[in-house]
Amino acid sequence: MASIELRQVSKIYPGSAAGVKDIDLSVADGEFVIFLGPSGCGKSTLLRSIAGLESITAGDILINGEIVNHVAPRDRNIAVVFQSYALYPHMNVWQNMAFGLRMRGSPAEEIDAKVKEAAELLGLTPLMQRRPSALSGGQRQRVALGRAIVRDPQAFLLDEPLSNLDAQLRAEMRLELVRLHRKLGRTTIHVTHDQVEAMTMGDRIFIMKDGRLIQQGPPLEVYANPADTFVAGFLASPPMNLVSGRLVEVGDGLAFRTDGAMLPIPAAFRAAYAAWAGKPVIFGLRSEDFHAAPNGDSSAPLTLQVEAVEALGPENILIGRLAGAPTQVSARLSRHYSAQPGESVTLYADLTPMHLFTPEDGKAIPRPRAAPALLRRHA
Amino acid sequence: MRHFGLHAGLWLAVALILLPPLWVLRTSLVPESMAYSTDVFPAFSLENYQSLFGQKRFGTFYLNSIIVALGSVIIALPFAAAMGYAFARFQTGGRFGRFLVLSLQMLPPVALVLPAFAILRSMELTQSLTGLTIVYAALNIPFLAWILMGFFEGIPVDLEWAAMTDGTTAWGAFWRIVLPVSLPGLAAAGVLGFILSWNEFLFALVLTGSKTATIPVALASLQTSNGIQIGKVSAGVVLAILPLIIASRFIQRFIVQGLTFGSVK
Numbered sequence: 001m002a003s004i005e006l007r008q009v010s011k012i013y014p015g016s017a018a019g020v021k022d023i024d025l026s027v028a029d030g031e032f033v034i035f036l037g038p039s040g041c042g043k044s045t046l047l048r049s050i051a052g053l054e055s056i057t058a059g060d061i062l063i064n065g066e067i068v069n070h071v072a073p074r075d076r077n078i079a080v081v082f083q084s085y086a087l088y089p090h091m092n093v094w095q096n097m098a099f100g101l102r103m104r105g106s107p108a109e110e111i112d113a114k115v116k117e118a119a120e121l122l123g124l125t126p127l128m129q130r131r132p133s134a135l136s137g138g139q140r141q142r143v144a145l146g147r148a149i150v151r152d153p154q155a156f157l158l159d160e161p162l163s164n165l166d167a168q169l170r171a172e173m174r175l176e177l178v179r180l181h182r183k184l185g186r187t188t189i190h191v192t193h194d195q196v197e198a199m200t201m202g203d204r205i206f207i208m209k210d211g212r213l214i215q216q217g218p219p220l221e222v223y224a225n226p227a228d229t230f231v232a233g234f235l236a237s238p239p240m241n242l243v244s245g246r247l248v249e250v251g252d253g254l255a256f257r258t259d260g261a262m263l264p265i266p267a268a269f270r271a272a273y274a275a276w277a278g279k280p281v282i283f284g285l286r287s288e289d290f291h292a293a294p295n296g297d298s299s300a301p302l303t304l305q306v307e308a309v310e311a312l313g314p315e316n317i318l319i320g321r322l323a324g325a326p327t328q329v330s331a332r333l334s335r336h337y338s339a340q341p342g343e344s345v346t347l348y349a350d351l352t353p354m355h356l357f358t359p360e361d362g363k364a365i366p367r368p369r370a371a372p373a374l375l376r377r378h379a
Numbered sequence: 380m381r382h383f384g385l386h387a388g389l390w391l392a393v394a395l396i397l398l399p400p401l402w403v404l405r406t407s408l409v410p411e412s413m414a415y416s417t418d419v420f421p422a423f424s425l426e427n428y429q430s431l432f433g434q435k436r437f438g439t440f441y442l443n444s445i446i447v448a449l450g451s452v453i454i455a456l457p458f459a460a461a462m463g464y465a466f467a468r469f470q471t472g473g474r475f476g477r478f479l480v481l482s483l484q485m486l487p488p489v490a491l492v493l494p495a496f497a498i499l500r501s502m503e504l505t506q507s508l509t510g511l512t513i514v515y516a517a518l519n520i521p522f523l524a525w526i527l528m529g530f531f532e533g534i535p536v537d538l539e540w541a542a543m544t545d546g547t548t549a550w551g552a553f554w555r556i557v558l559p560v561s562l563p564g565l566a567a568a569g570v571l572g573f574i575l576s577w578n579e580f581l582f583a584l585v586l587t588g589s590k591t592a593t594i595p596v597a598l599a600s601l602q603t604s605n606g607i608q609i610g611k612v613s614a615g616v617v618l619a620i621l622p623l624i625i626a627s628r629f630i631q632r633f634i635v636q637g638l639t640f641g642s643v644k
């Protein structure tokens with residue numbers, strides 16, 4: 001059982017400016033959190049620092065409230081699944097999984113039982129005698145996972161542990177990891193690029209960019225209230241539509257004006273956005289907030305010149321431009337609604353979950369928080 | 380037809396390379412008196428080998444060479460491994476350190492022979508196999524360290540990290556993971572060091588005596604004032620390259636083997 005806390009942690013690699021900077025975060029005992037961010041943003045670096053494999057440049061790392069900056073990795077009792085798997089090439093699957101227990105001097109029967117159990121769970125039983133070189137990528141990844149599970153550590157650090165599995169196995173393992181976490185209750189940090197993993201697995205997500213922590217919170221809350229255009233774009237596929245334009249006063253209300261569209265700002269946000277009237281802003285709306293028919297009183301019609309249609313099966317994604325505008329917009333509609341490329345269609349934007357961002361640094365302009373979608377349904 | 384031309388060319392190249400050693404083998408197996416005959420194989424005789432092992436005491440020299448070459452490798456390998464690992468993983472000494480190691484290889488051996496002789500003489504180790512073994516070990520260390528550095532650099536640091544989170548110390552990770560994984564590299568380096576010591580002439584000439592000579596020195600001594608005894612020299616050369624042929628077979632196997640294949644993505 002372990003809580004993990006980072007205070008002003010920086011890790012800058014010597015001879016470069018790369019690394020992570022001023023990270024403050026705390027993960028409660030038993031919590032499952034997600035690190036999400038683009039390639040090279042420092043997720044693995046942070047994980048290695050927590051595991052004690054990299055000496056940090058500044059700050060303090062606390063496990064269970066105690067500073068562990070100078071505690072050796074083996075004494076932190078944290079299991080790591082490495083992005084590269086890092087299987088021991090001269091050992092077979094069984095030996096790979098048993099290594100940690102052997103190093104800690106567990107009795108032989110216990111080692112055997114635990115390794116068997118983990119192998120069963122991960123579907124590795126028929127492969128126990130194979131060397132890593134004779135395994136497929138997905139099998140290697142499962143061995144790496146198994147090696148961590150058997151150890152029964154205080155905490156798990158998983159660096160993209162599902163990245164190399166096929167879609168079906170990934171979905172199974174996703175559920176399996178969550179189930180395992182519920183059963184063992186171990187603090188877990190899970191690094192991923194995957195939207196679905198980020199949204200569904202963790203209690204909270206931490207979004208990183210360029211070595212910094214940008215935003216943290218429960219997945220749906222972050223989804224509903226992105227701190228800036230980066231988070232807005234990153235945490236969804238297709239990314240949130242971001243359109244440059246200007247906030248204008250219309251009568252006693254406000255509207256967002258851009259080439260090809262004029263969208264009234266919902267009355268609830270008027271006070272919050274008043275200071276930005278007349279100024280350039282970036283308007284953000286997710287693709288699922290477009291509808292084929294009017295939907296409530298904050299629906300606004302607009303015309304989309306369709307350029308491409310992605311029929312995914314359960315839904316159709318229309319990609320196009322607002323009449324004459326340069327920015328591309330995508331709208332996620334039901335599978336019953338489609339259009340041909342080249343056609344102009346009228347869609348209705350539900351503006352209740354809209355966002356405005358400053359054009360200078362992309363930060364969200366504060367407004368009354370939108371409740372996460374799930375909660376709204378119960379309201 | 381293009382293949383035929385290619386193969387003919389390759390065979391020609393093979394013949395060009397193989398002909399001299401094959402002729403040496405042939406000369407070693409014919410009587411001394413017929414050594415210069417233009418016949419391909421005038422007569423078969425083992426007299427050259429008999430004479431080498433008999434009156435020329437080649438057996439002793441052979442043993443000397445094996446002791447010195449093996450001994451120097453056994454002494455040099457652990458040091459070279461530690462050094463190569465430090466260079467590879469901890470960048471000890473930085474670029475300058477690496478350059479220093481490499482620069483030792485550029486030094487002409489002649490520059491080192493006399494100092495080595497002076498040092499050994501002060502320790503009364505001249506004309507002894509021990510002295511030569513130590514000197515060979517010292518000559519081998521930078522070379523082997525350089526080779527092993529390359530092998531260690533090829534081992535992902537993730538492997539050591541995994542071991543360390545699995546409960547080993549940094550030393551334990553080196554001992555249980557890095558060393559076993561780099562066994563092919565260690566073997567290859569060992570074989571190269573062996574060949575280097577086996578072939579070395581200059582230091583052996585200066586630092587050994589009549590009883591402690593190694594094969595290269597013994598071969599040179601066949602060149603007497605009565606001329607070169609070409610039959611015996613040929614037999615000696617055949618004996619000298621025999622271990623090298625075996626060694627290079629080994630090295631091939633080790634080097635062809637993938638090092639850490641399968642351990643990381």
Ligand SMILES: Nc1ncnc2c1ncn2[C@@H]1O[C@H](COP(=O)(O)OP(=O)(O)OP(=O)(O)O)[C@@H](O)[C@H]1O
Pocket residue numbers: 013014016018019037038039040041042043044045046083
């Ligand atoms: N040993 C190192 N020396 C110097 N720079 C490094 C080192 N390791 C990583 N970096 C740099 O630090 C930054 C963060 O790397 P890191 O591996 O933590 O990224 P990441 O978020 O895990 O990316 P990915 O999603 O691709 O795995 C990158 O710019 C990388 O180039």
Ligand SMILES: [Mg+2]
Pocket residue numbers: 043044045083159
């Ligand atoms: Mg990474």
